[in-house]
Amino acid sequence: MDRKFDYEYFRKSADYILDKIDFKPEIAIILGSSLGPLAEEIKNPVVIDYKDIPNFLISTVKSHAGKLILGELNGKKIACMSGRFHFYEGYDFEELVIPVRVLHLLGVKTIILTNAAGAVNTSYKPGDIMIIKDHIKLMGASPLRGPNIEEFGERFFDVSDMYTKSLRELAKRCADRIGINLQEGVYFFCPGPQFETPAEIRAIRILGGDAVGMSTVTEALTAAHCGMKVLGLSLITNMAAGILNKPVTSEEVDETGAKASEKFRRLIGEIVKEIN
Numbered sequence: 001m002d003r004k005f006d007y008e009y010f011r012k013s014a015d016y017i018l019d020k021i022d023f024k025p026e027i028a029i030i031l032g033s034s035l036g037p038l039a040e041e042i043k044n045p046v047v048i049d050y051k052d053i054p055n056f057l058i059s060t061v062k063s064h065a066g067k068l069i070l071g072e073l074n075g076k077k078i079a080c081m082s083g084r085f086h087f088y089e090g091y092d093f094e095e096l097v098i099p100v101r102v103l104h105l106l107g108v109k110t111i112i113l114t115n116a117a118g119a120v121n122t123s124y125k126p127g128d129i130m131i132i133k134d135h136i137k138l139m140g141a142s143p144l145r146g147p148n149i150e151e152f153g154e155r156f157f158d159v160s161d162m163y164t165k166s167l168r169e170l171a172k173r174c175a176d177r178i179g180i181n182l183q184e185g186v187y188f189f190c191p192g193p194q195f196e197t198p199a200e201i202r203a204i205r206i207l208g209g210d211a212v213g214m215s216t217v218t219e220a221l222t223a224a225h226c227g228m229k230v231l232g233l234s235l236i237t238n239m240a241a242g243i244l245n246k247p248v249t250s251e252e253v254d255e256t257g258a259k260a261s262e263k264f265r266r267l268i269g270e271i272v273k274e275i276n
């Protein structure tokens with residue numbers, strides 16, 4: 001990694017974006033694999049390619065569009081990232097702070113992180129949506145490693161309520177209202193790009209993980225560091241390795257993602273409406 005991160009580094013990306021809009025988004029949504037279609041519902045969109053934003057990162061994953069969409073959803077000003085960045089693409093953990101810090105500088109106070117995940121908890125099934133109650137990340141460094149930038153937050157910071165309780169309750173109320181059943185559990189971060197081994201999944205279950213995935217955690221930590229409220233939602237696309245007598249495939253992940261995306265969109269729409 002040869003980038004030098006200081007406050008000005010992130011300011012440069014944010015100023016480029018702020019120059020193209022005449023409002024400040026208060027809510028951000030990061031869309032995971034196959035969840036891209038939500039972006040089509042955004043009114044009066046200003047669409048910016050990641051590759052045009054100075055100091056930003058570039059999506060390398062097929063199912064990730066690589067666009068920042070700014071506009072209105074259900075009466076709220078939002079910034080929506082259609083496509084995110086992962087450790088498995090070759091980015092360092094320290095680089096993965098970029099999108100969330102830039103969103104913070106745009107004015108974002110609440111972030112909704114979505115992802116596709118494998119079920120470790122055998123009572124879950126593909127198509128379920130899980131609210132992330134907490135996470136486990138045993139692998140690798142923190143995205144907040146390195147010199148602390150005080151403008152964003154304190155060196156040592158609390159993560160005991162990083163998946164904001166009031167937002168989890170709000171999500172449950174919204175799901176009830178529109179007749180969607182939700183799970184709530186612990187997201188276990190695995191860096192990928194390989195899916196996990198059956199032995200890893202058994203270990204994750206013993207350790208307290210309910211779902212497993214390759215994203216979200218770096219963004220959530222960065223958001224918690226700069227004081228954002230965080231809601232994490234996992235779309236369960238498959239049973240994790242070793243649970244069923246079949247391999248885990250990205251086709252299954254994409255297919256289930258596509259089938260459940262309408263339900264997911266409705267839920268996010270309701271949640272956005274309710275966030276103050």
Ligand code: HPA
Binds near residue numbers: 117119213239240
């Ligand atoms: N493992 C890791 N990441 C995933 C999975 C999985 O089973 N499904 C979707 N993303």
